[in-house]
Amino acid sequence: MTNTPFDPATTVIEDITGDYTIDPAHSRLGFSARHAMVTTVRGAFKDFEGTAHVDTANPANSKVELTIKAESVDTGVEDRDAHLRSGDFFDVETYPTITFTSTNVERDGDDWTITGDLTVKGNTLPISVEFESTGSARDPFGNLRIGFEGHATLSRKDWGLTWNAALETGGLLVSDKIKLEFDISAIQK
DSSP states (O other): OOOOOOOOBBBBOSSEEEEEEEGGGGGGEEEEEETTTEEEEEEEEEEEEEEEEESSSSSSOOEEEEEEEEEEEEEEEEHHHHHHSTTTTTTTTOOEEEEEEEEEEEETTTTTEEEEEEEEEEEEEEEEEEEEEEEEETTTTTTTEEOOOOOOOEEGGGGGGGOBBBBBTTSSSSSEEEEEEEEEEEOOO
């Protein structure tokens, strides 16, 4: 099996300073967790919106805001998704949104670190997400697009997502550590 990388990123604009809206049709907010400590289950949130102000000269002036509809969680298995929507996990009836508001942005070349407040199930804690710029381009409709890929790992228990079940052979059904994955395409306003 050959691991062929994607085509190289397009970089049309050197200074991407400006205001952007996240394009949910071309972005992914994903996550993965270990199940029964033998396999990885992946999912994503399908309904979200966000904005960003990017300041390349002074990254600390940059800002990101994101709102996710918790009920849009999708792992490809409806029974599991219903359980994730329940009070055992996201409790979407009581807490319909997950939000992120940046508090600090740093840049080192093409790498960006966005730190902010993540609110899940009424619990707000800081998190830092490492992002890599994946390019900029003008699409066929005249829109300036910028792309970023990012990741972070967090403890779900910190946000009140504590449900679990013990396995007969030891260990737990669902890992505490959750990997977050971001593939972001944003359009300049």
